[in-house]
Amino acid sequence: MTTDPVQPVSGTEVPRFAGAATFARLPTIDAVPDYDVAVLGVPFDGGTSYRPGARFGPMAVRQASRHLRPAYHVELDVAPFRTTQVVDAGDVAANPFSIDAALGEIGRHADAVSGDGRALVTIGGDHTVALPLLRSVARRHGPVALVHFDAHLDTWDTYFGAPHTHGTPFRRAFEEGLLLEEKCLHAGIRGPIYDMSDLRADESFGFRTIRAAELDVIGVEAAARKIRDRVGDAPVYLSIDIDVLDPAFAPGTGTPEVGGLQSRELLALLRSLTGLNLVGADVVEVAPAYDHAEITSLTAATVVFDLVALLARGRTSQAPSPPEDPARTPPGGSP
Template identity: 45%
Template sequence: MAGVPTFATAPGFLGRPFSDSGSTYTVAGIPLDIGVTNRAGARAGPGAIRVASRMLVDGEHPHFWTDVAAMPIADIGEFEIALGDLPRSLALIEEQAAPLAHLIALGGEHGITLPLLRALRSRLGQPVALIHFDAHVDTWDDNFGQVYGHGSVFYHAINEGLVDPRKMIQIGIRSPVQREIWDWTIGQGVTILSAQDVHDMGVAAVVARIHEVVGTATPTYLTYDVDCLDPAFAPGTGTPEVGGLASWQTQAILRRLGGIPFVGMDVVEVLPAHDVSEITALAAATVVWDYLALLGRAGA
C-alpha cells in the first residue's frame, strides 16, 4: 500500500483486492436484512465497513504492534442470499460458511450469526463459548411472529446446542425486555452484563468476568452488534438504545481478551443510511481490526 493515499485504497477490507478463495482469515460480507424489526438497510453494512477500513491500513496496530494489513487475510466479497426468503437465506449462509476455517463476517443483520454458528457446530463437533456485545439479549422466541427474526438468534442457538450457555456472556444489554425473556436467558446459564454494569464495574472487572465465563478450553465465537455502543458513537444502526458503551470501552475490553481460543467472529447491524460521517462503520471496522491484531499477536 506504499504510496497509495487513504482515499484511493482498494475497496476490499483493509484495502485487499477481492479473492475467489479464503485464507487463514477470511472476510465475507453477508448483506441480509429481511429479518429486522425496526430500521432496514443493514444490507449495505458490509460495503460501508470495507470503505471505513481504509483508515486502518497505513501502519501497525499501536497496542499489539501487529501489521494487520500484512496478515493472511482474504476478502471473498458477499455471500449469496435468497432475496425475500429468510429460511433459505440462512441455509445458504450456513452452506457458504461451512468450508471457511476462520470466518470474519460483516453484516447485515444479527440473524446472520445463527447459520454461522450452525456451520461451526457441524465443523467443530461441539458447541462454542460465546462473547456477545449487544444492547439486546436476542433471546425472544420470535419477533412479531417471525421465528427467525434478528432478535431470536440466541434463543435458537441455545436450543439447537450451538453454544454452551454456561460459557456465554452478553455485554452492554439495556433495551426494554419482557421479564420472562430475561428470566429464561438467565435460567439457561447465560451471564448478562448490562451497559450500566460495564459503566459501574470498569473495564478490568468486565474483562475478568469474560475470562471467568468463557475460559481457555472451549472454542469461542465473538459476535459484535454495533448497537452495544451508545448512539452517540453508533448512530447508524437499526435499533439504537441510549446509555450504551463508548467506543473506547469496547476497544479496551477486546484488547484484553488474549488467551481465548477464538474460532470466528462477526460484526453486525451497521446501517449506513442513518450513519453520520462514517463513525458507526469505522467503529465496526476497528472492532475487526482489533480482533485480527489480537490474533496476530497471539500467533506471533
C-alpha cells in the same frame, strides 16, 4: 502459512481513497493460493424489526476501512497482515425475500470459505446472520462459548410468530446445541424490555449478563476478567452488534438504545481478550442510511480490524516487531 502473506496496498504507495474496494484493501480470496482468515460480507437484513438498511453494512464498512492504517496494531502489538494471510471473501448472495433460504445460503458459504483451519470474520447484515454462522462454526469446532456485545439479549422466542429474526438467533442456537452451557455471556445490555420473563428465559439458557449500568460501576478491567473467567479455554465466538455502543458513537444502526458503551470502552474490552481460543466473529447491524460522517462505519471497520488482529495474535507464537521504518507511519500522524 508457509509463504509470505500478500498484504494490503500501503497508503504510502496508493492513496487510501483509491485502490481496491476490499476490506482494508486486502487481496481477494481468489488472488492468493491459501489463507488463514477471511473477511466475509453478509448483506442481509430480512430479519430486522425496526429500521432496515443493514444490508448495506458490508459495503459501508469496507469503504470506511480505507481510512485504517493496518500495518501495525499498537495496543495488541501485532502486525496482523504480515504474519497472517487475510483475504476479503466478498459477499454472500443471500436471498432477500426468504429468511430460511438466506440462512441456508449463508451457512453453506461460511462452510466453503472457513474450512481447513481457517477462521472467518463476518460483516453483517442484521443479527439474524449469526445463527447460520454459529451453525458453521459448530460443524468445525463443536459447541462454542459465545461472547455477545449488544444492547439487546437476542434470545426472544419469536417476533410476530417468526422464529428467525435479529432478536432470536441465540435462542435458536441454544436450542440447536450450538452453544456451551454456562460459557456464554452478554455485555452492554440495557434498555426496557417487554416482560421479566425475557430475563428469566435468558438465564435458563445458561447466559450471564454484564449490563451497561454494571460496566459503569466495575469498569473495563473487571468486565474483561468476568468474560475471561466465563469462557475459560473453550472455543469462543465473538458476536458484536454495533448497537452495543451509545447512539452518540454509533447512530447508524437499526435499533439504537441510549446509555450504551463508548467506542473506547468496546475497543478496550476487545483488546483485553488476548489469549482466548477465538474461532470466529461477526460485526453486525451497521445501517449506513442513519449514519453521520461514517461514524458508525468507521467504528465497525476498526472493530473488524481488532478482531483480525486478535486472531493473528492467536496464530503466532510471538508478536512481531514494530514497522522497520516508523518514519513512514508516524504515530498519530499522516498520511
